[in-house]
Amino acid sequence: xxxxxxxxxxxxxxxxxxxxxxxxxxxxxxxxxxxxxxxxxxxxxxxxxxxxxxxxxxxxxxxxxxxxxxxxxxxxxxxxxxxxxxxxxxxxxxxxxxxxxxxxxxxxxxxxxxxxxxxxxxxxxxxxxxxxxxxxxxxxxxxxxxxxxxxxxxxxxxxxxxxxxxxxxxxxxxxxxxxxxxxxxxxxxxxxxxxxxxxxxxxxxxxxxxxxxxxxxxxxxxxxxxxxxxxxxxxxxxxxx
Numbered sequence: 001x002x003x004x005x006x007x008x009x010x011x012x013x014x015x016x017x018x019x020x021x022x023x024x025x026x027x028x029x030x031x032x033x034x035x036x037x038x039x040x041x042x043x044x045x046x047x048x049x050x051x052x053x054x055x056x057x058x059x060x061x062x063x064x065x066x067x068x069x070x071x072x073x074x075x076x077x078x079x080x081x082x083x084x085x086x087x088x089x090x091x092x093x094x095x096x097x098x099x100x101x102x103x104x105x106x107x108x109x110x111x112x113x114x115x116x117x118x119x120x121x122x123x124x125x126x127x128x129x130x131x132x133x134x135x136x137x138x139x140x141x142x143x144x145x146x147x148x149x150x151x152x153x154x155x156x157x158x159x160x161x162x163x164x165x166x167x168x169x170x171x172x173x174x175x176x177x178x179x180x181x182x183x184x185x186x187x188x189x190x191x192x193x194x195x196x197x198x199x200x201x202x203x204x205x206x207x208x209x210x211x212x213x214x215x216x217x218x219x220x221x222x223x224x225x226x227x228x229x230x231x232x233x234x235x236x237x238x239x240x241x
Contacts, residue, residue, distance in 0.1 A: 035081035063111030104169025142178025179205035
């Protein structure tokens with residue numbers, strides 16, 4: 001009985017020490033109606049499982065999860081196609097090829113703060129103070145879009161929150177405000193033989209009224225609005241860039 005109790009307590013501690021759990025994310029308000037024609041050539045990245053990325057507090061991927069295709073609702077092509085149609089109806093009759101649509105949920109700062117407190121000792125204090133310091137860093141905005149490779153990676157004198165230069169879920173806390181939880185989205189697509197590559201970063205905090213679904217929906221709507229605004233007009237439609 002004592003052994004069983006010990007095993008249950010050990011499992012509970014292990015689970016609670018993980019930064020987050022696997023979960024699907026959905027864009028609210030999509031009805032499957034009007035959408036652009038999307039040729040979907042996306043693939044899931046070879047990224048560690050949720051358990052692997054949250055079990056090692058010393059990893060630069062700790063607290064960062066990758067949202068695979070099966071965790072996105074609706075599909076990548078449907079999210080992209082419907083939101084593109086909302087923002088750029090002139091592209092409705094144009095075939096768009098989508099080659100990358102990768103979403104990362106970065107909760108690293110809070111995960112390090114919690115993990116550092118549980119770890120205890122000098123190292124735990126260092127991790128906790130470092131994460132809180134990054135959370136309190138003054139910044140400019142809660143949404144950014146970078147054209148690739150012109151605007152990213154940045155040459156900044158700070159460590160990324162995540163793995164520097166990996167092209168995954170990393171971001172720089174000095175560039176953001178609005179919360180310590182972040183969605184990082186990578187987009188590669190082609191319209192009228194013109195290739196576009198963008199990276200967006202959306203920061204937020206959750207409460208009883210602003211849920212993860214609200215945050216993901218807002219992140220995707222802002223991402224597609226900003227990306228759509230940078231796509232050149234269709235040759236058949238006169239539209240100011």
